[in-house]
Each structure stands twice: as structure tokens, then as C-alpha cells.
Amino acid sequence: MLSGTGMLKFKEKFPEKVYDVGIAEEHGTIFAAGLAAGGIKPIVGIYATFMQRAMDCVYHDICLQELPVIFCMDRGGVVEDGPTHHGIVDIGFWRALPNLHILQPRDATELRQMMNLALDFKVASVIRYPKTDSTDFEVPRAKLELGKSEIIRDGQDLAIWASGRECKQALETAEILQEKGISAKVINARFLAPFDEQALLADSEKMPIISLEDHMVNGGLGSICSELLTNKKHQGLVTKGYPSEIVPWGKTADIRQKYRLQPEQIAQDIEELLKK
Secondary structure, X not given: OOOOOXXXXXXXXXXXXXXXXXXXXXXXXXXXXXXXXXXXXXEEEEEHHHHHHHHHHHHHHHXXXXXXXXXXXXXXXXXXXXXXXXXXXXXXXXXXXXXXXXXXXXXXXXXXXXXXXXXXOOOEEEEEOOOOOOOOOOOOOOOOOOOOOEEEEOOOOEEEEEXXXXXXXXXXXXXXXXXXXXOEEEEEOOEEEOOOXXXXXXHHHHXXXXXXXXXXXXXOHHHHHHHHHOOOOOOOEEXXXXXXXXXXXXXXXXXXXHOOOOHHHHHHHHHHHHHO
């Protein structure tokens, strides 16, 4: 899987630092656990959708042992390879495990920052990113701190909480809303575990919350928001992501259109929410 995970150039430059275990997620995970137990900081590259095969190994051999393995999960989101390759169910698995941080970078610079941060963690971490463009956003960039979100656009009428590359869709949605006289705040969640609960609760007291993710709402960012706002006074919540069903084959843009995850559709749904 060196080609699929983008490791060929690294292998050429540092051949003694790369171990290709083949398509053997469980073995790769336990191998990494052994390396970590021996004092090495291993970085494991596996597609997000196939990490579920090694969930038991992550829990028993890494989380229970408090070993600082870093998992880089490519294809975190919908892809054009169909239901077998959509990386849209795994966050629910990882949120259930102790001693595991979940990070989602918005762009290339933040990915590098998260990698450097994860190298200092004392426990395991998951860095998820989609199979898409990673060009940096020309918006404010706050210092990266474990468990802290960042505001990338200010607004007063509602708050869009986005995870990872969905920040791009959130910013485009905010631009559409601005043309309609609606001021949208955009927050880059950055960390799904630990999550910035304090910031979300503060926003929810003042304005409606819209969660946006390239993942099933059930188990993902939408679930995090729902759980936090249960029995709390808030101004409303709309969760935008995929439902708990088999998402079909198709072009990414067409799939997003089907599930109303294009910026124009998100903006329309937000308008309807505000009318109510």
C-alpha cells in the first residue's frame, strides 16, 4: 500500500525507516505497537475505511498500553471508489476508545502542524484527511493547541462548526449567506477528541449551530454536538453529513448533491432554519 498511502518518495529517501506489511491492517497495527513499546514513535498509514479491521488491535495493543502510535488515515470521507472505500464510519469507532486523540486538519499547513504536535503526545492519535486538494486557506490561523478549535470567520447570526477539509465548504457557504444578509461564523473544530466543548456551548447559547462533516452524522461531529447540547439551553442545531445508510458509488460532487452537502444547498437549509 506504499503507493496508495503516498509513501513511495519517503521509501526512496529513507528505505530503512519504512516497513510495508502489505494489506494487513491488524498486523501493521500490532507491529507498530511493538515498535512503540521499544521506544520508537511509529507512524502508520492506512485508509480510514480499512482501519476498522484493526479496531480491536488499536484498543487492546495500543490504547490499553498507552502507546504513542500515530495513525495517518487517508481517504477520510467520501471517495469515488464506492461503498467499500468511503471513509465515513470510523470516527464513531475511535471516539469510543480511551487514550486516543482524533485530529482533522483543514489544509496542508495544519496537517504538518498536527503531525509535529502528535509526535509529542504520550498516547495514540489519529490524523484523518480526505482524498482531495489540500491547498492552504487564506484565513486566520490560530496557534494549534490540543483540544482547542479556531475561528476562521466571524459572524453573529449562526455558527458553522466544520471538521477538517469541510472548512472549505463552510467558508463557501458563509459567502453565499453573506450575499443574503446572513452573517455566519465558521469554526474549525480541529480536534474531535478531545473536543472544544466550552467553545461550542458558548456559541450555542447565542446562535444556532450547524455541524458540517464528510462523515456519517451518527458517531461523528454531529453526534458530538447533539450529545453536548442535550439538556442544555441552546438556539438550535442542524447536523449536516451522511445518514446511516450505504452511500453509493459516484462522483464526489454528485454524492454531495444527493445528500445536500454542496454549499448552495447548505445555505438554503440554513435559511429555512432561520425562518423557523
